[in-house]
Amino acid sequence: MTSTATRAPVRVILFGMxxxxxAALRLARTRQWLHxxxxxxGSSASARGRIESGEHPADLRWSTDADLLLDQLRPEVALIATRSPVADVKEDIIRCVERGVxxxxxxxxxxxxxxxxxxxAGEIEAACRAGGAAVVATGINPGYVFDVIPVVIAGASWDVQRVSVTRMLDCSVFGRTVHRLLGVGYSPAGFEEARRAGIIRGHIGFEESARVIARVMGRDLDRFEENVRPLIAEQTYQLAxxxxxxxxTAGVVQDATGWxxxxPWLRFDLSLHVDPESVGIQTRDHIRIEGENTLDVTIQPGTQSILTTSALLVNTIPSVLSAPPGLYTATDLLPAAPWLDADPPPGIRRRIQG
Amino acid sequence: MTSTATRAPVRVILFGMxxxxxAALRLARTRQWLHxxxxxxGSSASARGRIESGEHPADLRWSTDADLLLDQLRPEVALIATRSPVADVKEDIIRCVERGVxxxxxxxxxxxxxxxxxxxAGEIEAACRAGGAAVVATGINPGYVFDVIPVVIAGASWDVQRVSVTRMLDCSVFGRTVHRLLGVGYSPAGFEEARRAGIIRGHIGFEESARVIARVMGRDLDRFEENVRPLIAEQTYQLAxxxxxxxxTAGVVQDATGWxxxxPWLRFDLSLHVDPESVGIQTRDHIRIEGENTLDVTIQPGTQSILTTSALLVNTIPSVLSAPPGLYTATDLLPAAPWLDADPPPGIRRRIQG
Structure with a gap:
């Protein structure tokens, strides 16, 4: 049922619109080797409204019934962009990989x-091996600025005395739902309450990024600590x-330290704001690996969250389809790269259509 | 004869001092998992003088006879830092890989x-498969600033309208032999003559970097052009x-374009000088991937050539020992990363000592 020779486009299914x-759908449509x-x-009215009002390929099928689409469309790879917690995506991941997707x-x-x-993680790993499929997570963060890029930069390191990453970003690209999770749009009292209740988590993924960096370098974090505090608006911001x-709250400042x-061996700082320039913040990503060969890297302007995460989803398809079945961290796969040819990349795992 | 379980340090042999x-030897000595x-x-008096006057581990054996050392010391991996041309390193590579090194x-x-x-390349590939060993080349350039880093950064790209990389570096870290090849230390007439005779090649590896970037992105360069011109000293520079x-000539400016x-889709610019600050050049590396999600990355100060190349040699050992036998480009292996634990990284190919 598998082949590496077909030139037919790779069939992609998306979870979450x-x-x-x-954005991932828009990008995938520009890649001729993807279909x-x-x-x-989702089953909400807004999810239905978004897809009905969007400009989609005429032959794109959509449904709230994942099993139905997977069985009828027989995709080769799934891009799942729904929720952050493992518990919320596990079921969709398993229904894909047990079908070899x-x-x-x-x-x-x-x-x-x-x-x-x-x-x-163990359940997903077992389902991958049983179904003959691979799973990996990526995005701007985790997946790029706070882990993959620092690890690749550190390829030139001697000792690694200290890893630090700072990101300042414009969060106006996100909608209100994401803002509520990040901690934006609250009264100060509401922020504290939501933070205590675990509704506000700030950016999710710092601990994941930190532990992956440490593991790739053969280090073990013996302590990890995270803080998030609000940035209070001094003016009114009209958002979309x-x-x-x-x-x-018009933004948050979040930091993390790993020992x-x-x-302290690792330090992350993240500032996000609905209008960074209005408070004198220039968006940028800064990575510094201190040691005998200190490496100091700046991405400026900072990478745009939506464009970058959607690009990484699409650009990771060749890597995930080249890997043996299993559950991977992004640092255990070949790095994502944009495949710009009309034909699919050589050597990827294909499923021949029945 | 292979195992992945041993905690014994990985035995390393170096070619070229x-x-x-x-520098690679100095770094390898700081990594407890390497021996x-x-x-x-080389057989020159200066090569012998350098090793006799250097501070080396008491048990480091050295010889001009590679076969003798390979057979007696039974290393697991070789770091070959001798010459640039394939023709000059092929023999040493083959004598290693045919022994499984x-x-x-x-x-x-x-x-x-x-x-x-x-x-x-075909001969080396065949020898790798016959001997059960893997080969890869790396360094600051090719191997990092002009290819691996741009490719990894481009993981966040949508279209790729244009790739450009600029590097400004201090070449005083190199000795006179390398300067003669780069084009430093000539009279203007001598420079022209040496350039025409092919003695001056400037930086070697632009075409290799360019073609690897294109291939990883599914592009084909239909034309590649390179230029090198001298920077004439306006003062005296006392070098080591x-x-x-x-x-x-106190430096050169080199550029390359790939169509x-x-x-024009790819542009490389490299300026090197024995004292960049004296002519107002700040060392830096700059990578720009233009497109719908333009990515603009600066490494400043620019990565130091010797420290970076030697680090990449050592930090690539885990990747090359994790790969199936064969000849690789660095972009086809997991990126180099510094392994800082005392025990060797898990999953690498080991040769049990007889």
Missing amino acids: GTVGR PVGAVI SVVTSSEEMFDPNVADPSA EYVVSAGE VGGT | GTVGR PVGAVI SVVTSSEEMFDPNVADPSA EYVVSAGE VGGT
């Missing part, structure tokens, strides 16, 4: 599912979906 | 040996080994 899913055949959408997901926790849910008033042998 | 080889067991040196080399042409010498006088479909 939020901002990332829609987006279907989209699994490999998965690239933007779920932050799936970047290293052993942090949040080792037992789910709603208004952030003066006195409400090795009792010493 | 120039600046890069000596540098021998060094193959995998190779990481700083030979620029070996980064994509099919550019300079497809028939030698010799003097560059005013009126002589896809008749359009």
